[in-house]
Amino acid sequence: RKFGYAIVGLGSYATRQIMPRLKECEHARLVALVSGTPAKLEQYGAEYDIPATHRYSYADYDRIRDNPDIDAVYVILPNSMHAEYTIRAAQAGKHVMCEKPMAVSAAEAEAMIAACQQAGVKLMIGYRSHFEVHNLHAMELARSGVLGATRIITSEHGFNAQPNQWRLDKPLSGGGSLMDIGIYSLNAARYLAGEEPVEVSAMEFTDRSDPRFATVEDRINFQLRFPGGALASCVSSYTSNHNTYRVHGPDGWLRAEPATSYTDHQMWVHRDGKTEQVRLPTPAKNQFVAQLDHLPEAIMAGTEPRTSGTEGLRDMRIIEAIYQSAREGRAIPLTA
Ligand code: NAD
Structure with missing residues:
Protein backbone atom coordinates (compact mmCIF):
# COMPACT_ATOMS: atom_id res chain seq x y z
CA ARG A 1 0.00 0.00 0.00
CA GLY A 126 10.42 20.38 3.12
CA TYR A 127 13.32 21.90 1.18
CA ARG A 128 11.67 21.30 -2.21
CA SER A 129 14.52 22.86 -4.27
CA HIS A 130 16.67 19.81 -3.43
CA PHE A 131 14.24 17.83 -5.60
CA GLU A 132 13.94 20.30 -8.48
CA VAL A 133 15.89 19.48 -11.65
CA HIS A 134 17.35 22.93 -12.37
CA ASN A 135 18.60 23.24 -8.82
CA LEU A 136 20.05 19.73 -8.96
CA HIS A 137 21.75 20.62 -12.24
CA ALA A 138 23.15 23.85 -10.73
CA MET A 139 24.58 21.91 -7.77
CA GLU A 140 26.22 19.47 -10.15
CA LEU A 141 27.65 22.19 -12.42
CA ALA A 142 28.94 24.27 -9.51
CA ARG A 143 30.66 21.28 -7.96
CA SER A 144 31.95 19.73 -11.20
CA GLY A 145 34.60 22.38 -11.82
CA VAL A 146 33.37 23.35 -15.31
CA LEU A 147 33.20 26.97 -14.11
CA GLY A 148 36.50 26.57 -12.30
CA ALA A 149 36.53 26.49 -8.50
CA THR A 150 33.56 28.48 -7.17
CA ARG A 151 34.70 31.97 -6.14
CA ILE A 152 31.50 34.01 -5.79
CA ILE A 153 27.90 33.02 -5.15
CA THR A 154 25.12 35.58 -5.13
CA SER A 155 21.73 34.43 -3.89
CA GLU A 156 18.72 36.75 -3.69
CA HIS A 157 15.27 36.01 -2.34
CA GLY A 158 12.54 38.44 -1.40
CA PHE A 159 8.97 39.56 -1.92
CA ASN A 160 6.79 42.45 -0.86
CA ALA A 161 5.04 41.14 2.27
CA GLN A 162 1.29 41.60 2.60
CA PRO A 163 0.19 43.17 5.92
CA ASN A 164 -1.78 41.43 8.68
CA GLN A 165 -0.50 37.87 8.60
CA TRP A 166 1.28 35.53 11.04
CA ARG A 167 4.54 35.95 9.08
CA LEU A 168 4.78 39.49 10.49
CA ASP A 169 4.05 38.40 14.08
CA LYS A 170 7.33 37.34 15.69
CA PRO A 171 5.84 34.94 18.27
CA LEU A 172 4.41 32.91 15.35
CA SER A 173 7.10 33.44 12.68
CA GLY A 174 10.25 33.62 14.80
CA GLY A 175 11.54 36.46 12.59
CA GLY A 176 10.98 38.35 9.37
CA SER A 177 12.15 37.86 5.80
CA LEU A 178 15.07 35.64 6.81
CA MET A 179 12.84 32.99 8.41
CA ASP A 180 10.48 32.94 5.45
CA ILE A 181 12.24 33.69 2.17
CA GLY A 182 15.84 34.59 3.01
CA ILE A 183 16.32 30.99 4.13
CA TYR A 184 16.23 30.11 0.39
CA SER A 185 19.24 32.39 -0.19
CA LEU A 186 21.06 30.68 2.67
CA ASN A 187 20.13 27.13 1.76
CA ALA A 188 21.01 27.69 -1.93
CA ALA A 189 24.39 29.23 -1.06
CA ARG A 190 25.15 26.11 0.99
CA TYR A 191 24.03 23.59 -1.64
CA LEU A 192 25.78 25.47 -4.44
CA ALA A 193 29.01 25.71 -2.45
CA GLY A 194 28.71 22.05 -1.50
CA GLU A 195 30.27 22.73 1.89
CA GLU A 196 29.51 24.49 5.16
CA PRO A 197 30.36 28.16 5.76
CA VAL A 198 32.86 29.05 8.48
CA GLU A 199 31.96 32.71 9.02
CA VAL A 200 28.98 35.03 8.51
CA SER A 201 28.47 38.78 8.61
CA ALA A 202 25.09 40.50 8.23
CA MET A 203 23.45 43.90 7.95
CA GLU A 204 19.77 44.70 8.52
CA PHE A 205 17.56 47.58 7.44
CA THR A 206 14.01 47.75 8.77
CA ASP A 207 11.70 50.76 8.72
CA ARG A 208 10.03 50.36 12.10
CA SER A 209 7.42 52.99 11.24
CA ASP A 210 6.02 50.58 8.59
CA PRO A 211 3.23 48.76 10.49
CA ARG A 212 4.26 45.46 8.87
CA PHE A 213 7.60 45.53 10.65
CA ALA A 214 6.66 46.25 14.26
CA THR A 215 8.12 42.92 15.44
CA VAL A 216 10.07 41.37 12.52
CA GLU A 217 12.88 42.47 10.22
CA ASP A 218 12.44 43.61 6.61
CA ARG A 219 15.81 43.34 4.82
CA ILE A 220 18.74 41.42 6.21
CA ASN A 221 21.63 40.76 3.84
CA PHE A 222 24.48 38.46 4.76
CA GLN A 223 27.81 37.19 3.50
CA LEU A 224 29.15 33.70 4.02
CA ARG A 225 32.77 32.63 3.86
CA PHE A 226 33.34 29.03 2.76
CA PRO A 227 36.51 27.08 3.59
CA GLY A 228 37.21 26.25 -0.09
CA GLY A 229 37.56 29.95 -0.92
CA ALA A 230 34.04 30.85 -2.07
CA LEU A 231 32.25 33.95 -0.78
CA ALA A 232 28.45 34.17 -0.90
CA SER A 233 26.49 37.43 -0.90
CA CYS A 234 22.89 36.84 0.07
CA VAL A 235 19.76 39.00 -0.04
CA SER A 236 16.71 38.51 2.19
CA SER A 237 13.91 41.03 1.73
CA TYR A 238 10.27 41.66 2.62
CA THR A 239 10.04 44.86 0.52
CA SER A 240 11.52 43.91 -2.88
CA ASN A 241 11.11 40.97 -5.27
CA HIS A 242 14.02 38.61 -5.89
CA ASN A 243 14.33 34.97 -6.87
CA THR A 244 17.75 34.34 -8.36
CA TYR A 245 21.24 33.04 -7.78
CA ARG A 246 24.54 33.04 -9.61
CA VAL A 247 27.69 30.98 -9.25
CA HIS A 248 30.95 32.44 -10.62
CA GLY A 249 34.29 30.76 -11.14
CA PRO A 250 37.36 31.79 -13.14
CA ASP A 251 36.09 29.87 -16.19
CA GLY A 252 32.45 30.95 -16.29
CA TRP A 253 29.20 31.48 -14.44
CA LEU A 254 25.71 30.10 -14.09
CA ARG A 255 22.61 32.12 -13.40
CA ALA A 256 19.19 30.85 -12.37
CA GLU A 257 16.09 33.07 -12.44
CA PRO A 258 13.55 32.27 -11.20
CA ALA A 259 15.74 29.93 -9.21
CA THR A 260 13.58 28.44 -6.46
CA SER A 261 10.03 29.21 -7.60
CA TYR A 262 7.19 26.69 -7.76
CA THR A 263 7.40 26.49 -11.61
CA ASP A 264 9.03 28.07 -14.68
CA HIS A 265 12.67 27.80 -13.59
CA GLN A 266 15.22 29.20 -16.03
CA MET A 267 19.00 28.91 -16.11
CA TRP A 268 21.89 30.18 -18.19
CA VAL A 269 25.52 29.10 -18.30
CA HIS A 270 28.38 31.26 -19.58
CA ARG A 271 31.59 29.51 -20.72
CA ASP A 272 34.18 30.09 -23.47
CA GLY A 273 32.74 33.57 -24.16
CA LYS A 274 29.24 32.21 -24.87
CA THR A 275 26.04 32.37 -22.82
CA GLU A 276 23.60 29.51 -23.34
CA GLN A 277 20.24 28.80 -21.80
CA VAL A 278 20.11 25.40 -20.12
CA ARG A 279 17.15 23.36 -21.37
CA LEU A 280 16.37 20.34 -19.26
CA PRO A 281 13.82 17.66 -20.15
CA THR A 282 10.63 17.79 -18.08
CA PRO A 283 11.13 15.27 -15.28
CA ALA A 284 8.62 12.52 -14.54
CA LYS A 285 8.11 14.04 -11.08
CA ASN A 286 7.99 17.76 -10.32
CA GLN A 287 9.77 19.01 -7.17
CA PHE A 288 6.70 18.60 -4.93
CA VAL A 289 6.00 15.03 -6.01
CA ALA A 290 9.69 14.07 -5.80
CA GLN A 291 9.92 15.57 -2.29
CA LEU A 292 6.76 13.80 -1.10
CA ASP A 293 7.93 10.46 -2.54
CA HIS A 294 11.42 10.85 -1.06
CA LEU A 295 10.43 10.24 2.58
CA PRO A 296 8.86 6.81 1.89
CA GLU A 297 11.79 6.03 -0.41
CA ALA A 298 14.28 6.84 2.36
CA ILE A 299 12.29 4.73 4.83
CA MET A 300 12.20 1.78 2.41
CA ALA A 301 15.93 2.15 1.73
CA GLY A 302 16.76 2.58 5.43
CA THR A 303 18.66 5.79 4.72
CA GLU A 304 18.44 9.36 6.02
CA PRO A 305 16.32 11.70 3.87
CA ARG A 306 18.39 14.02 1.67
CA THR A 307 16.96 17.03 3.56
CA SER A 308 16.98 15.55 7.05
CA GLY A 309 16.58 17.35 10.36
CA THR A 310 20.35 17.87 10.36
CA GLU A 311 20.05 19.94 7.17
CA GLY A 312 17.32 22.04 8.80
CA LEU A 313 19.37 22.46 11.99
CA ARG A 314 22.37 23.73 10.01
CA ASP A 315 20.27 26.54 8.55
CA MET A 316 18.80 27.35 11.98
CA ARG A 317 22.27 27.69 13.51
CA ILE A 318 23.42 30.00 10.71
CA ILE A 319 20.19 32.03 10.93
CA GLU A 320 20.88 32.63 14.62
CA ALA A 321 24.42 33.74 13.74
CA ILE A 322 23.07 36.06 11.01
CA TYR A 323 20.78 37.77 13.52
CA GLN A 324 23.62 37.97 16.04
CA SER A 325 25.97 39.49 13.46
CA ALA A 326 23.43 42.16 12.43
CA ARG A 327 22.74 42.97 16.10
CA GLU A 328 26.36 43.13 17.20
CA GLY A 329 27.84 44.61 14.01
CA ARG A 330 30.61 42.01 13.70
CA ALA A 331 31.36 38.80 11.82
CA ILE A 332 30.40 35.61 13.64
CA PRO A 333 32.53 32.46 13.28
CA LEU A 334 30.53 29.29 12.61
CA THR A 335 31.43 25.91 14.02
CA ALA A 336 30.32 22.70 12.30
P1 NAD B 1 -0.92 29.98 5.86
O1 NAD B 1 -1.17 31.16 6.73
O2 NAD B 1 -1.57 29.96 4.53
O3 NAD B 1 -1.35 28.64 6.62
C1 NAD B 1 -1.08 28.42 7.99
C2 NAD B 1 -2.12 27.48 8.54
O4 NAD B 1 -1.88 27.32 9.94
C3 NAD B 1 -3.55 28.01 8.39
O5 NAD B 1 -4.39 26.97 7.95
C4 NAD B 1 -3.93 28.43 9.79
O6 NAD B 1 -5.32 28.28 10.05
C5 NAD B 1 -3.13 27.45 10.62
N1 NAD B 1 -2.88 27.91 11.98
C6 NAD B 1 -2.96 27.15 13.08
N2 NAD B 1 -2.70 27.87 14.18
C7 NAD B 1 -2.48 29.12 13.79
C8 NAD B 1 -2.17 30.32 14.48
N3 NAD B 1 -2.04 30.36 15.81
N4 NAD B 1 -1.99 31.44 13.75
C9 NAD B 1 -2.08 31.42 12.40
N5 NAD B 1 -2.38 30.29 11.69
C10 NAD B 1 -2.58 29.16 12.39
O7 NAD B 1 0.67 29.82 5.74
P2 NAD B 1 1.46 28.98 4.66
O8 NAD B 1 1.95 29.90 3.61
O9 NAD B 1 0.69 27.79 4.25
O10 NAD B 1 2.76 28.56 5.53
C11 NAD B 1 2.75 27.46 6.43
C12 NAD B 1 4.16 26.91 6.56
O11 NAD B 1 4.60 26.45 5.29
C13 NAD B 1 5.21 27.91 7.01
O12 NAD B 1 6.13 27.29 7.86
C14 NAD B 1 5.89 28.34 5.73
O13 NAD B 1 7.24 28.73 5.92
C15 NAD B 1 5.80 27.07 4.92
N6 NAD B 1 5.77 27.32 3.47
C16 NAD B 1 6.65 26.67 2.68
C17 NAD B 1 6.65 26.88 1.32
C18 NAD B 1 7.60 26.13 0.43
O14 NAD B 1 7.68 26.47 -0.74
N7 NAD B 1 8.28 25.13 0.94
C19 NAD B 1 5.74 27.78 0.75
C20 NAD B 1 4.84 28.43 1.58
C21 NAD B 1 4.86 28.19 2.95
Whole structure:
Protein backbone atom coordinates (compact mmCIF):
# COMPACT_ATOMS: atom_id res chain seq x y z
CA ARG A 1 0.00 0.00 0.00
CA LYS A 2 1.05 3.61 -0.48
CA PHE A 3 2.64 5.58 2.35
CA GLY A 4 -0.02 7.65 4.16
CA TYR A 5 0.47 11.32 5.01
CA ALA A 6 -1.64 13.31 7.47
CA ILE A 7 -1.49 17.01 6.61
CA VAL A 8 -1.32 19.25 9.69
CA GLY A 9 -2.50 22.80 8.99
CA LEU A 10 -4.81 23.46 6.04
CA GLY A 11 -3.45 26.85 4.94
CA SER A 12 -2.35 28.13 1.60
CA TYR A 13 0.76 26.02 0.97
CA ALA A 14 -0.92 22.80 2.17
CA THR A 15 -4.11 23.19 0.17
CA ARG A 16 -2.79 24.81 -3.01
CA GLN A 17 0.59 23.11 -3.47
CA ILE A 18 0.95 19.94 -1.42
CA MET A 19 -2.46 18.28 -1.26
CA PRO A 20 -3.09 18.41 -5.05
CA ARG A 21 0.42 16.96 -5.68
CA LEU A 22 -0.13 13.99 -3.38
CA LYS A 23 -2.50 12.62 -6.02
CA GLU A 24 0.46 12.37 -8.44
CA CYS A 25 2.79 10.53 -6.06
CA GLU A 26 4.16 7.09 -6.83
CA HIS A 27 4.69 6.01 -3.21
CA ALA A 28 2.52 8.37 -1.13
CA ARG A 29 -1.09 9.38 -0.66
CA LEU A 30 -3.17 11.69 1.52
CA VAL A 31 -4.92 9.74 4.31
CA ALA A 32 -5.77 12.23 7.07
CA LEU A 33 -6.28 15.92 7.83
CA VAL A 34 -5.56 17.94 10.99
CA SER A 35 -7.04 21.44 11.38
CA GLY A 36 -8.45 23.77 14.01
CA THR A 37 -11.25 24.81 11.64
CA PRO A 38 -14.13 22.28 11.37
CA ALA A 39 -15.35 23.87 8.11
CA LYS A 40 -11.96 23.18 6.47
CA LEU A 41 -11.99 19.56 7.66
CA GLU A 42 -15.45 19.25 6.12
CA GLN A 43 -14.51 20.98 2.85
CA TYR A 44 -11.17 19.26 2.20
CA GLY A 45 -12.34 15.99 3.72
CA ALA A 46 -15.10 15.88 1.10
CA GLU A 47 -12.84 17.04 -1.72
CA TYR A 48 -10.12 14.46 -0.98
CA ASP A 49 -12.37 11.65 0.18
CA ILE A 50 -11.01 11.59 3.74
CA PRO A 51 -13.53 9.91 6.07
CA ALA A 52 -14.59 11.52 9.38
CA THR A 53 -12.50 8.93 11.27
CA HIS A 54 -9.38 10.40 9.61
CA ARG A 55 -10.11 14.07 10.35
CA TYR A 56 -8.56 15.53 13.51
CA SER A 57 -8.64 18.80 15.47
CA TYR A 58 -5.48 20.02 17.24
CA ALA A 59 -6.97 18.80 20.53
CA ASP A 60 -7.46 15.34 18.98
CA TYR A 61 -4.07 15.30 17.32
CA ASP A 62 -2.37 12.76 19.58
CA ARG A 63 -5.01 10.18 18.57
CA ILE A 64 -3.20 9.79 15.24
CA ARG A 65 -1.21 7.23 17.23
CA ASP A 66 -4.17 4.84 16.90
CA ASN A 67 -4.57 5.24 13.15
CA PRO A 68 -2.45 2.69 11.27
CA ASP A 69 -3.22 4.34 7.92
CA ILE A 70 -1.10 7.34 8.97
CA ASP A 71 2.60 6.67 8.37
CA ALA A 72 3.76 10.29 8.59
CA VAL A 73 2.55 13.78 9.32
CA TYR A 74 3.42 16.78 7.19
CA VAL A 75 3.59 19.87 9.42
CA ILE A 76 2.56 22.97 7.41
CA LEU A 77 1.80 25.34 10.30
CA PRO A 78 3.20 28.76 11.30
CA ASN A 79 6.90 28.37 12.13
CA SER A 80 6.64 28.54 15.93
CA MET A 81 4.30 25.51 15.89
CA HIS A 82 6.67 23.24 13.91
CA ALA A 83 8.56 21.93 16.93
CA GLU A 84 5.51 21.05 19.02
CA TYR A 85 3.65 19.28 16.21
CA THR A 86 6.77 17.43 15.08
CA ILE A 87 7.58 16.21 18.58
CA ARG A 88 3.99 15.12 19.27
CA ALA A 89 3.94 13.22 15.96
CA ALA A 90 7.19 11.44 16.83
CA GLN A 91 5.77 10.54 20.23
CA ALA A 92 2.75 9.08 18.41
CA GLY A 93 5.18 6.88 16.45
CA LYS A 94 4.78 8.72 13.12
CA HIS A 95 7.49 9.84 10.68
CA VAL A 96 7.62 13.59 10.07
CA MET A 97 7.91 15.91 7.10
CA CYS A 98 8.17 19.48 8.42
CA GLU A 99 8.11 22.74 6.48
CA LYS A 100 10.95 25.23 6.40
CA PRO A 101 12.14 26.95 8.51
CA MET A 102 12.44 23.80 10.59
CA ALA A 103 11.73 25.76 13.79
CA VAL A 104 12.27 29.20 15.29
CA SER A 105 15.55 28.35 17.04
CA ALA A 106 18.42 25.88 16.83
CA ALA A 107 17.49 24.59 20.29
CA GLU A 108 14.00 23.66 19.05
CA ALA A 109 15.51 21.99 15.97
CA GLU A 110 17.79 19.92 18.21
CA ALA A 111 14.81 18.88 20.35
CA MET A 112 12.92 17.80 17.20
CA ILE A 113 15.85 15.67 16.01
CA ALA A 114 16.20 14.11 19.47
CA ALA A 115 12.47 13.31 19.70
CA CYS A 116 12.48 11.62 16.29
CA GLN A 117 15.64 9.66 17.09
CA GLN A 118 14.19 8.51 20.40
CA ALA A 119 10.97 7.40 18.72
CA GLY A 120 12.83 5.69 15.87
CA VAL A 121 11.07 7.76 13.18
CA LYS A 122 12.51 9.74 10.27
CA LEU A 123 12.48 13.52 10.10
CA MET A 124 12.63 15.36 6.80
CA ILE A 125 12.43 19.11 6.10
CA GLY A 126 10.42 20.38 3.12
CA TYR A 127 13.32 21.90 1.18
CA ARG A 128 11.67 21.30 -2.21
CA SER A 129 14.52 22.86 -4.27
CA HIS A 130 16.67 19.81 -3.43
CA PHE A 131 14.24 17.83 -5.60
CA GLU A 132 13.94 20.30 -8.48
CA VAL A 133 15.89 19.48 -11.65
CA HIS A 134 17.35 22.93 -12.37
CA ASN A 135 18.60 23.24 -8.82
CA LEU A 136 20.05 19.73 -8.96
CA HIS A 137 21.75 20.62 -12.24
CA ALA A 138 23.15 23.85 -10.73
CA MET A 139 24.58 21.91 -7.77
CA GLU A 140 26.22 19.47 -10.15
CA LEU A 141 27.65 22.19 -12.42
CA ALA A 142 28.94 24.27 -9.51
CA ARG A 143 30.66 21.28 -7.96
CA SER A 144 31.95 19.73 -11.20
CA GLY A 145 34.60 22.38 -11.82
CA VAL A 146 33.37 23.35 -15.31
CA LEU A 147 33.20 26.97 -14.11
CA GLY A 148 36.50 26.57 -12.30
CA ALA A 149 36.53 26.49 -8.50
CA THR A 150 33.56 28.48 -7.17
CA ARG A 151 34.70 31.97 -6.14
CA ILE A 152 31.50 34.01 -5.79
CA ILE A 153 27.90 33.02 -5.15
CA THR A 154 25.12 35.58 -5.13
CA SER A 155 21.73 34.43 -3.89
CA GLU A 156 18.72 36.75 -3.69
CA HIS A 157 15.27 36.01 -2.34
CA GLY A 158 12.54 38.44 -1.40
CA PHE A 159 8.97 39.56 -1.92
CA ASN A 160 6.79 42.45 -0.86
CA ALA A 161 5.04 41.14 2.27
CA GLN A 162 1.29 41.60 2.60
CA PRO A 163 0.19 43.17 5.92
CA ASN A 164 -1.78 41.43 8.68
CA GLN A 165 -0.50 37.87 8.60
CA TRP A 166 1.28 35.53 11.04
CA ARG A 167 4.54 35.95 9.08
CA LEU A 168 4.78 39.49 10.49
CA ASP A 169 4.05 38.40 14.08
CA LYS A 170 7.33 37.34 15.69
CA PRO A 171 5.84 34.94 18.27
CA LEU A 172 4.41 32.91 15.35
CA SER A 173 7.10 33.44 12.68
CA GLY A 174 10.25 33.62 14.80
CA GLY A 175 11.54 36.46 12.59
CA GLY A 176 10.98 38.35 9.37
CA SER A 177 12.15 37.86 5.80
CA LEU A 178 15.07 35.64 6.81
CA MET A 179 12.84 32.99 8.41
CA ASP A 180 10.48 32.94 5.45
CA ILE A 181 12.24 33.69 2.17
CA GLY A 182 15.84 34.59 3.01
CA ILE A 183 16.32 30.99 4.13
CA TYR A 184 16.23 30.11 0.39
CA SER A 185 19.24 32.39 -0.19
CA LEU A 186 21.06 30.68 2.67
CA ASN A 187 20.13 27.13 1.76
CA ALA A 188 21.01 27.69 -1.93
CA ALA A 189 24.39 29.23 -1.06
CA ARG A 190 25.15 26.11 0.99
CA TYR A 191 24.03 23.59 -1.64
CA LEU A 192 25.78 25.47 -4.44
CA ALA A 193 29.01 25.71 -2.45
CA GLY A 194 28.71 22.05 -1.50
CA GLU A 195 30.27 22.73 1.89
CA GLU A 196 29.51 24.49 5.16
CA PRO A 197 30.36 28.16 5.76
CA VAL A 198 32.86 29.05 8.48
CA GLU A 199 31.96 32.71 9.02
CA VAL A 200 28.98 35.03 8.51
CA SER A 201 28.47 38.78 8.61
CA ALA A 202 25.09 40.50 8.23
CA MET A 203 23.45 43.90 7.95
CA GLU A 204 19.77 44.70 8.52
CA PHE A 205 17.56 47.58 7.44
CA THR A 206 14.01 47.75 8.77
CA ASP A 207 11.70 50.76 8.72
CA ARG A 208 10.03 50.36 12.10
CA SER A 209 7.42 52.99 11.24
CA ASP A 210 6.02 50.58 8.59
CA PRO A 211 3.23 48.76 10.49
CA ARG A 212 4.26 45.46 8.87
CA PHE A 213 7.60 45.53 10.65
CA ALA A 214 6.66 46.25 14.26
CA THR A 215 8.12 42.92 15.44
CA VAL A 216 10.07 41.37 12.52
CA GLU A 217 12.88 42.47 10.22
CA ASP A 218 12.44 43.61 6.61
CA ARG A 219 15.81 43.34 4.82
CA ILE A 220 18.74 41.42 6.21
CA ASN A 221 21.63 40.76 3.84
CA PHE A 222 24.48 38.46 4.76
CA GLN A 223 27.81 37.19 3.50
CA LEU A 224 29.15 33.70 4.02
CA ARG A 225 32.77 32.63 3.86
CA PHE A 226 33.34 29.03 2.76
CA PRO A 227 36.51 27.08 3.59
CA GLY A 228 37.21 26.25 -0.09
CA GLY A 229 37.56 29.95 -0.92
CA ALA A 230 34.04 30.85 -2.07
CA LEU A 231 32.25 33.95 -0.78
CA ALA A 232 28.45 34.17 -0.90
CA SER A 233 26.49 37.43 -0.90
CA CYS A 234 22.89 36.84 0.07
CA VAL A 235 19.76 39.00 -0.04
CA SER A 236 16.71 38.51 2.19
CA SER A 237 13.91 41.03 1.73
CA TYR A 238 10.27 41.66 2.62
CA THR A 239 10.04 44.86 0.52
CA SER A 240 11.52 43.91 -2.88
CA ASN A 241 11.11 40.97 -5.27
CA HIS A 242 14.02 38.61 -5.89
CA ASN A 243 14.33 34.97 -6.87
CA THR A 244 17.75 34.34 -8.36
CA TYR A 245 21.24 33.04 -7.78
CA ARG A 246 24.54 33.04 -9.61
CA VAL A 247 27.69 30.98 -9.25
CA HIS A 248 30.95 32.44 -10.62
CA GLY A 249 34.29 30.76 -11.14
CA PRO A 250 37.36 31.79 -13.14
CA ASP A 251 36.09 29.87 -16.19
CA GLY A 252 32.45 30.95 -16.29
CA TRP A 253 29.20 31.48 -14.44
CA LEU A 254 25.71 30.10 -14.09
CA ARG A 255 22.61 32.12 -13.40
CA ALA A 256 19.19 30.85 -12.37
CA GLU A 257 16.09 33.07 -12.44
CA PRO A 258 13.55 32.27 -11.20
CA ALA A 259 15.74 29.93 -9.21
CA THR A 260 13.58 28.44 -6.46
CA SER A 261 10.03 29.21 -7.60
CA TYR A 262 7.19 26.69 -7.76
CA THR A 263 7.40 26.49 -11.61
CA ASP A 264 9.03 28.07 -14.68
CA HIS A 265 12.67 27.80 -13.59
CA GLN A 266 15.22 29.20 -16.03
CA MET A 267 19.00 28.91 -16.11
CA TRP A 268 21.89 30.18 -18.19
CA VAL A 269 25.52 29.10 -18.30
CA HIS A 270 28.38 31.26 -19.58
CA ARG A 271 31.59 29.51 -20.72
CA ASP A 272 34.18 30.09 -23.47
CA GLY A 273 32.74 33.57 -24.16
CA LYS A 274 29.24 32.21 -24.87
CA THR A 275 26.04 32.37 -22.82
CA GLU A 276 23.60 29.51 -23.34
CA GLN A 277 20.24 28.80 -21.80
CA VAL A 278 20.11 25.40 -20.12
CA ARG A 279 17.15 23.36 -21.37
CA LEU A 280 16.37 20.34 -19.26
CA PRO A 281 13.82 17.66 -20.15
CA THR A 282 10.63 17.79 -18.08
CA PRO A 283 11.13 15.27 -15.28
CA ALA A 284 8.62 12.52 -14.54
CA LYS A 285 8.11 14.04 -11.08
CA ASN A 286 7.99 17.76 -10.32
CA GLN A 287 9.77 19.01 -7.17
CA PHE A 288 6.70 18.60 -4.93
CA VAL A 289 6.00 15.03 -6.01
CA ALA A 290 9.69 14.07 -5.80
CA GLN A 291 9.92 15.57 -2.29
CA LEU A 292 6.76 13.80 -1.10
CA ASP A 293 7.93 10.46 -2.54
CA HIS A 294 11.42 10.85 -1.06
CA LEU A 295 10.43 10.24 2.58
CA PRO A 296 8.86 6.81 1.89
CA GLU A 297 11.79 6.03 -0.41
CA ALA A 298 14.28 6.84 2.36
CA ILE A 299 12.29 4.73 4.83
CA MET A 300 12.20 1.78 2.41
CA ALA A 301 15.93 2.15 1.73
CA GLY A 302 16.76 2.58 5.43
CA THR A 303 18.66 5.79 4.72
CA GLU A 304 18.44 9.36 6.02
CA PRO A 305 16.32 11.70 3.87
CA ARG A 306 18.39 14.02 1.67
CA THR A 307 16.96 17.03 3.56
CA SER A 308 16.98 15.55 7.05
CA GLY A 309 16.58 17.35 10.36
CA THR A 310 20.35 17.87 10.36
CA GLU A 311 20.05 19.94 7.17
CA GLY A 312 17.32 22.04 8.80
CA LEU A 313 19.37 22.46 11.99
CA ARG A 314 22.37 23.73 10.01
CA ASP A 315 20.27 26.54 8.55
CA MET A 316 18.80 27.35 11.98
CA ARG A 317 22.27 27.69 13.51
CA ILE A 318 23.42 30.00 10.71
CA ILE A 319 20.19 32.03 10.93
CA GLU A 320 20.88 32.63 14.62
CA ALA A 321 24.42 33.74 13.74
CA ILE A 322 23.07 36.06 11.01
CA TYR A 323 20.78 37.77 13.52
CA GLN A 324 23.62 37.97 16.04
CA SER A 325 25.97 39.49 13.46
CA ALA A 326 23.43 42.16 12.43
CA ARG A 327 22.74 42.97 16.10
CA GLU A 328 26.36 43.13 17.20
CA GLY A 329 27.84 44.61 14.01
CA ARG A 330 30.61 42.01 13.70
CA ALA A 331 31.36 38.80 11.82
CA ILE A 332 30.40 35.61 13.64
CA PRO A 333 32.53 32.46 13.28
CA LEU A 334 30.53 29.29 12.61
CA THR A 335 31.43 25.91 14.02
CA ALA A 336 30.32 22.70 12.30
P1 NAD B 1 -0.92 29.98 5.86
O1 NAD B 1 -1.17 31.16 6.73
O2 NAD B 1 -1.57 29.96 4.53
O3 NAD B 1 -1.35 28.64 6.62
C1 NAD B 1 -1.08 28.42 7.99
C2 NAD B 1 -2.12 27.48 8.54
O4 NAD B 1 -1.88 27.32 9.94
C3 NAD B 1 -3.55 28.01 8.39
O5 NAD B 1 -4.39 26.97 7.95
C4 NAD B 1 -3.93 28.43 9.79
O6 NAD B 1 -5.32 28.28 10.05
C5 NAD B 1 -3.13 27.45 10.62
N1 NAD B 1 -2.88 27.91 11.98
C6 NAD B 1 -2.96 27.15 13.08
N2 NAD B 1 -2.70 27.87 14.18
C7 NAD B 1 -2.48 29.12 13.79
C8 NAD B 1 -2.17 30.32 14.48
N3 NAD B 1 -2.04 30.36 15.81
N4 NAD B 1 -1.99 31.44 13.75
C9 NAD B 1 -2.08 31.42 12.40
N5 NAD B 1 -2.38 30.29 11.69
C10 NAD B 1 -2.58 29.16 12.39
O7 NAD B 1 0.67 29.82 5.74
P2 NAD B 1 1.46 28.98 4.66
O8 NAD B 1 1.95 29.90 3.61
O9 NAD B 1 0.69 27.79 4.25
O10 NAD B 1 2.76 28.56 5.53
C11 NAD B 1 2.75 27.46 6.43
C12 NAD B 1 4.16 26.91 6.56
O11 NAD B 1 4.60 26.45 5.29
C13 NAD B 1 5.21 27.91 7.01
O12 NAD B 1 6.13 27.29 7.86
C14 NAD B 1 5.89 28.34 5.73
O13 NAD B 1 7.24 28.73 5.92
C15 NAD B 1 5.80 27.07 4.92
N6 NAD B 1 5.77 27.32 3.47
C16 NAD B 1 6.65 26.67 2.68
C17 NAD B 1 6.65 26.88 1.32
C18 NAD B 1 7.60 26.13 0.43
O14 NAD B 1 7.68 26.47 -0.74
N7 NAD B 1 8.28 25.13 0.94
C19 NAD B 1 5.74 27.78 0.75
C20 NAD B 1 4.84 28.43 1.58
C21 NAD B 1 4.86 28.19 2.95
